[in-house]
Amino acid sequence: MKHYLTVDDIASLPDWVDEAINLKKDPYQFEDLGKRKTICLLFFNNSLRTRLSTQKAAMSLGMEVMIMNFGNEGWALEYGDGTVMDQGTSEHIKEAAQVVSQYSDIVAIRAFAGLKDKEKDEAEEVINGFSKYASIPVVNMESSVGHPLQALADAITLKENKAKKRSKVVLSWAPHPKALPHAVANSFIQMMKKQDADFVITHPKGYELNPEITKGCTIEYNQDEALKGADFVYVKNWSSYSDYGKVLSTDKNWTITKEKLGNAKFMHCLPVRRNMIVDDAVLDSGQSLVVEQAKNRVFSAQIVLKKILEDI
């Protein structure tokens, strides 16, 4: 494997999930694999879980880790082709990507959607710029349109908590005061398409995600209907995709309550707004898998890095 940019870079989801669960039993079993290898983590946005779990995963593989908050520690990057750089940007992605490639063996990048300009966000100039010009493998630590390390962690969590052969998994929108990106929902959907499950998406009208991503998925606008018989309820806010980046509703009727959840397990990628996305009673109950999901971020990162290290 060269890059890990989307869920589609997973060669076999069931195999990777099994390998990750095996890694979890003894996280140091491959600690010689990354010896004398360096990963550079570049953050264009804030991070807690991704930062710590990816660092931890790399260290468990014996790698050296270099971390940069590119926004305030590095130089403002230019992505345009042929630009006369007489304005605010100091360095072109062409140089930055090649240069980082001289200093590390893998580069991992976080660069969120700006949510102002759909076309620009979908062009994924940061992560695509790096994967185009870097001479080393690139790992997506959440880009404008995807968060494949989260989706892989979610697949691990689903597998570990599965009680029956074919589960019902519901992805539900929930309210949030600010406009949030679509990346987590997109990657979760793409991952679910690789699973044998009864998968339903539910959200208010106007919150339809990119139809290319949801193609073939069941969409149910009635949340109660969607939640019926669910084994897992994955909850996430996202802003409107059609009315790009807008908050169309903060309707708390969509907040997940104990009653709505029934006997299902509750999942969320975190950070989560309590009593907006989900009630305290759910998060503080044994039905919540959010901390397990966060723990599995280490092992999704570790399996991805292991696959890449085995290839370089």
Added chain:
Amino acid sequence: MKHYLTVDDIASLPDWVDEAINLKKDPYQFEDLGKRKTICLLFFNNSLRTRLSTQKAAMSLGMEVMIMNFGNEGWALEYGDGTVMDQGTSEHIKEAAQVVSQYSDIVAIRAFAGLKDKEKDEAEEVINGFSKYASIPVVNMESSVGHPLQALADAITLKENKAKKRSKVVLSWAPHPKALPHAVANSFIQMMKKQDADFVITHPKGYELNPEITKGCTIEYNQDEALKGADFVYVKNWSSYSDYGKVLSTDKNWTITKEKLGNAKFMHCLPVRRNMIVDDAVLDSGQSLVVEQAKNRVFSAQIVLKKILEDI
């Protein structure tokens, strides 16, 4: 030992001081103890000594170190119970503390007093939130009301420089242009209460510290009187406790001069404002122990981490 939150978590001050002095002779003697163990240092405020000395201490024990400036790299935390999180905070301490616990074996936290609201500061929501919800040991790298790593380093410095069985140690307030927290003074007093020494606190009227902390201590409002016959003069500014967070005086008659110091040793936790807190002539003389105190920060941190590692 589970957490190191206050000076009271020191099982035996004389034993720990002796062990730290022994560690100092060969800082790498326990470098296998922290193998495959990770410490996460979370900074909600600036730091020079604490950041570098704690990192150094952990590395000398063979630990991996992950550092985050939580304020600008992570998410704004919510501490309230039952809050509807529809405002500025993105993540609840309940999740943050549990999540960090998935990625590390020890978490160390710096979160200063805001000095606006005494009750809020004394509730110590950051460090107490982490110690309540984390499943791993928590180390205080200076909280609203205490700085126990500094106090332990000071105890080491006092022991190393002690010339007689029972020393006279004076804690003196000195002027500073900005309002400063009480944490260093509080922990120094709590540590001194565990020492066999002639201990006197001196400050202008209105600068009385929390009476629960100074209970049983000699307070002398006349600085000259207090300094008479001192072996060690520990100097520190703090803002008013009764008129909470206010600067009531910047009276430079309280600045420590060579003349005032006499033959005593000068101590300060640093950073120190020259010619406000203390004259250049004192800091630049052989009577100043400030650099030794800073060096001992490594060994106070290392002994604390060693005690914790031996217990997990």
Added chain:
Amino acid sequence: MKHYLTVDDIASLPDWVDEAINLKKDPYQFEDLGKRKTICLLFFNNSLRTRLSTQKAAMSLGMEVMIMNFGNEGWALEYGDGTVMDQGTSEHIKEAAQVVSQYSDIVAIRAFAGLKDKEKDEAEEVINGFSKYASIPVVNMESSVGHPLQALADAITLKENKAKKRSKVVLSWAPHPKALPHAVANSFIQMMKKQDADFVITHPKGYELNPEITKGCTIEYNQDEALKGADFVYVKNWSSYSDYGKVLSTDKNWTITKEKLGNAKFMHCLPVRRNMIVDDAVLDSGQSLVVEQAKNRVFSAQIVLKKILEDI
């Protein structure tokens, strides 16, 4: 060697270049040299190459690395002698330098010119303050007036790409929208003076560098004339030195084009403004050495750290 502050601290440029080229073949051949040794990298300004390459170099020598963005993570430093510190600065360089010396074996510092006050910039208060008060070796990661790690990397690159015994090397000014420091140009010139080469400096009138540094160098105001027969063209913008810190011209007739370059190799320290400093066609051609130069930053840092480690 104690400190590495300027190009003049290189004992023998040809020997160091050869050693660096040898190191490059097997960067881990001295990985025991830095065992249990710590380097502290202090950044007062942004950095990409310097940050990552110095960190990488130190790790390849087996060192532990501690990194601080001093500006926003530490305390505002005071440099004046005898200052009454009742204003914005919290800690004096005297304490800061001594304290950092307690926690590490080498300290490396980046502190750019402010370009407001020539005398102040030339006093180099940050790097000189550290080298005066620290008890450990200090490495210059770009100061107000020099960037000797860059110059050493450039010497390595020149050696690796040299086609004939005596090359013609031209240092050419090029336009840039913002006022930039003189550090890179200064150190490049100082390094070239140690080389057997035909060396020419070209820039518009008013852009003369510090005459003490350019003393003995050929200065040619006609860029076309200067470039004739060049083997290497090193391009860099700098602000005026006589009209200190001013941008006197952004004349794009000075931009390096393919035509101007002829058969020469193109060099630049990066970050580079495309189509201001140099045309895309040059950077995207095989004549550009900029990525090689960036790679050699690892080995210039590594040879400097090796020399220091061998001495402590």
